[in-house]
Amino acid sequence: MKRKDFLRSLPVVGSAVTMIVTGGEGRSSTPTGPGETSPAGSPLVMSTWNFNLPVNQTAVATLESGGSLLDAVEKSISLVEADPAITSVGRGGYPDRDGHVTLDASIMDEKGDAGSVVFLEHIVHAISVARKVLEKTPHVILAGEGALQFAVEQGFPEENLLTEKAEKAYRQWLKTSGYIPRPEKNNHDTVGLLVMDKNGDIAGGCSTSGLAWKMHGRVGDSPIIGAGLYVDNEIGAAASTGLGEAVLKVAGSFLVVESMRKGASPQEACAIAIERIIRKQPQYKEGSDFLVGFIALNKKGEIGACSYRKGLQYSLMRQGTNTVVDAGYLVK
Ligand code: SD4
Secondary structure: OOHHHHHHOOOOOOOHHHHOEOOOOOOOOOOOOHHHOOOOOOOEEEEEOHHHHHHHHHHHHHHHOOOOHHHHHHHHHHHHHHOOOOOOOOOOOOOOOOOOOOEEEEEEOOOOOEEEEEEEOOOOOHHHHHHHHHHHOOOOEEEHHHHHHHHHHOOOOOOOOOOHHHHHHHHHHHHHHOOOOOOOOOOOOOEEEEEEOOOOOEEEEEEEOOOOOOOOOOOOOOOOEOOOEEEEOOOEEEEEEEOHHHHHOOOHHHHHHHHHHOOOOHHHHHHHHHHHHHHHOOHHHHOOOOOEEEEEEEOOOOEEEEEEEOOOEEEEEEOOEEEEEEOEEEEO
């Protein structure tokens, strides 16, 4: 099917796909946007949210000093995991409703290999453990106690990840919440990262403490290959942020990559995934706190990002320039 026919054949609510408002760059409405940039020559890095400019910088520096794509993903995401000020990833992450900080992370390389940990406690660098799963085990996902046991065997130190600040916020939440987990706009912010090296090869990673105040045992989209992260070095890559449950139900990042395979630009592909979520689960339209978004890049070095409502930002480093960009969105 030709690209134009494919896009026309998409089942849309109203004209959701054509409703895209581009806050940043995207081929849907800015034909001279990122799509015109050749990937060859210098690395291209994009990551969810605006706190990730240093993450992008570290990824590029790692590649430029001879590191592999996996080194770039691991080193740069480790920065966020170690930062106690970021309350949604690693040390300092807000706990679940029982007071436990539990981490999810995934990593995927240009060969299509993947590793992930879910419901991991006491180890700050979940992304590094995910990489070890990829490199040292015949498996893709390790969970909970088993993931912790593996991490300790691999030499990772155990520590208390609950900071004073996070514990205080948790105590406050307990007072007001009635112990009911509720996803709100400001209680999550995964780091999702896509890296293309100067040869055009792609890898990605995701790390999060998940939704604050979630039920004990809850696992989100971030560590699930195809949901929170997907890389296909022939086509491109995608990562998600926001309400993991919504992303899981449509295998979101896989959907973005498969849409690019059928001819959609990264911007269109992200919008298609958002539209699919809303069409299948219209209840999400009602919650004004509902946030879900995707970032994507393709083999040509084109990029895209879209959330349902305005608010998603991403950090983009391309040809030496590192900036925060507003993602497109479907409705205001
Ligand atoms: C999750 N998607 O666990 C993650 C949380 C998060 O931006 O993104 N946030 O559902």
